[in-house]
Amino acid sequence: MQIYLPIAEISINIFLLLGLGAGVGFLSGIFGVGGGFLMTPLLIFIGIPPAVAVSTQANQVIASSASGALTHWRRQAIDIKMGLLLLIGGSLGSVLGVFLFTWLRTLGQIDLFVSLAYVALLSIIGGLMLVESVNALRKKFLGKGDDKANPRRKRRLIDRLPFKVRFARSGLYISVIPPLFMGFSVGALAAMLGIGGGFIMLPAMIYILRMPANVVVGTSLFQILFVTALTTYLQAAQNQTVDIVLALTLIVGGVIGAQFGARLGQRLPAEELRTGLALLVLGVGVKLAWDLGSEPSDMFEIIQTGVK
Amino acid sequence: MMRALLLTSLLILISTLNSALAAPPDELEREADIVAALSQTTVEIRSNFAGADLILFGAIAGFQDGDDVAVVVRGPASDLRVMRKERSFGIWINRAPVRFEEVSGYYAVASTRPLKDMGTFSALRRNQIGRDHVRLNAPETQRRETRFGVRDVLVSDLGSEIVDYREALGRIKGRAGLYVETPGGVTILEGGLFQARLRLPPATPVGDYVADVYLFRAGQPIASRQIYLDVRKAGLERAIYDHAHNHPHLYGLICVLLAVFAGWAAAEIFRRR
Structure with missing residues (x-):
């Protein structure tokens, strides 16, 4: 059964869309990530114009992060103060991102930029995660329990920055500059790539800000919710590229898939799960890198310029 | 039901055609005349739109054996750019954009026989019949010059490369079912009745469409008829x-x-x- 997408202006099998939503939702439920980094390339692959895919993906992430953030809110696992700081940076970043996106689109280089950014991000993050989780696995199986991690924290560059503020919920006393900067960069990337940015934000919060693990996911979802809401609004207002029919179809599939994924995820051990996520992230990165370097099937490409 | 409807409409068409031809006998005698209609004049795109099949049918007064019919359908025009992929630092990058002006978003030709067998090159080119004959304007790359004493010669900066760009345009649009050529897509029934099948793909752009019906005799179009089609979201x-x-x-x-x-x-x- 075909469904016509009024903004993307093509008709696509509705079960394909629901299946994509459920599949990506399933994976994101298992691993606890938004899955935008998987969904956007897939949408482009099935023929959705990249501009529409990116903007609509942001709209879908709102739904998944809203339901996640709500659950964490009830458990009081959100550092609101940190979330707001990340959000201020993120909002500025998202405004810049949407403008950059429009500019690159008129140059005809948006696809290249999106692919390059994905390759760089996915291989760096995936690689770091893999190293980290393989180390954790080795410790687990070799039983090297005696090496205490960071017996005394070293004084780092971050600790020397001015404008320090106390974050009660996270038990931190750090400068406001790193959260603002992190929020800004992730916000800009999120707007240009149509992702929530959770898979960048989570490691950054843990390794750079050293936030405790129990508030990291909730706080990240909290800021993703607002940044993607802003991105969706800006994309809709400036580029008219948000397809609500596509977004709602993906949301329905995603919600169902995520529930099954989350149930399976609870039964799997954490280290294996993280190794799995690292491999998945790396796999998508390698695939995109391969596509960039391999001979294109058509040496020409049409870029629609006239606004209909 | 559909068939019966078609037949009655055809009969009505023929009778009007006959009376129209019979009325002015003294006027400049026309070799042939065409009437044509579409099975629907408006295509509405709704949530379950998966493309549409249209039938263009009509009648030719003065049809002779050996005559050919070509139907050309053009969709709404817009500007677009074609870019060539080039390899640098190991990756493929879009380079060398060429802007084309007023390119039809949909272009379909159906004909009784392969186009080159029924019309001369110049006749096809003049009427833009066939994927190779669509006029593609790239205003930034061309200018008018005087060459060998001939004024207003259109010269392309791209030289022979422009051919690759044109081909790419047709090829890429063709993959989406937007640029199609179907030799044998028009069937002559009998007595000058004909019908053509048209396929609008799922990616059909919305806007005003024009269908031109040409009657070819001895390589030249001797009669034509224009009808209109409206594709819109509903x-x-x-x-x-x-x-x-x-x-x-x-x-x-x-x-x-x-x-x-x-x-x-x-x-x-x-x-x-």
């Missing part, structure tokens, strides 16, 4: 599209609220279980 699809373009700020807010609501609903539903 129902909810139209409402959403219009809303997104006329009230982008409100539309953006609604998208955000709907998604937040969906997320909240999902959290509630699955919490109870």
Whole structure:
């Protein structure tokens, strides 16, 4: 059964869309990530114009992060103060991102930029995660329990920055500059790539800000919710590229898939799960890198310029 | 039902044609005349739109054996750019954009026989019949010069490369079913009745379409007839599209609220279980 997408202006099998939503939702439920980094390339692959895919993906992430953030809110696992700081940076970043996106689109280089950014991000993050989780696995199986991690924290560059503020919920006393900067960069990337940015934000919060693990996911979802809401609004207002029919179809599939994924995820051990996520992230990165370097099937490409 | 309808409409067409031809006997005698109609003059794109099949049917007065019919359908025109992929630092990058002006978003030719067998090159080129004969204007790359004493010669900066760009345009649009050529797509029934099948793909652009019917004799078009087709979004699809373009700020807010609501609903539903 075909469904016509009024903004993307093509008709696509509705079960394909629901299946994509459920599949990506399933994976994101298992691993606890938004899955935008998987969904956007897939949408482009099935023929959705990249501009529409990116903007609509942001709209879908709102739904998944809203339901996640709500659950964490009830458990009081959100550092609101940190979330707001990340959000201020993120909002500025998202405004810049949407403008950059429009500019690159008129140059005809948006696809290249999106692919390059994905390759760089996915291989760096995936690689770091893999190293980290393989180390954790080795410790687990070799039983090297005696090496205490960071017996005394070293004084780092971050600790020397001015404008320090106390974050009660996270038990931190750090400068406001790193959260603002992190929020800004992730916000800009999120707007240009149509992702929530959770898979960048989570490691950054843990390794750079050293936030405790129990508030990291909730706080990240909290800021993703607002940044993607802003991105969706800006994309809709400036580029008219948000397809609500596509977004709602993906949301329905995603919600169902995520529930099954989350149930399976609870039964799997954490280290294996993280190794799995690292491999998945790396796999998508390698695939995109391969596509960039391999001979294109058509040496020409049409870029629609006239606004209909 | 469809067939009966078609036949009655054809009969009506023929009778009007006959009377039209019979009326002015003294006037400049025309070799042939065409009447034609589409099975639907408006194609509405709704949520279940998966492309549409249209039948263009008609009659030719003065049809002779050996005559050929070609039907050309053009969709709404827009500007676009074609870029060539080039390899640098190991990756393929879009380079060398060429802007084409007023390119038809849909172009279909159906004919009784392969085009080159029924019309001369110049006749096909003049009427833009056939994928190779579509006029593609790239204003930035061409200028008018005087060459060998001939004024206003159109010269392309790209030289022979422009051919590759033109071919690419037809090829890429062809993959989406938007540029099609179907020799044998027109069937002559009998006594000058003909019908052509047209396929509008799922990616059909909305707008005004023009269908031209040509009658070819001895390599030249001797009669033609133009009819119109309107492809438009209808129902909810139209409402959403219009809303997104006329009230982008409100539309953006609604998208955000709907998604937040969906997320909240999902959290509630699955919490109870």
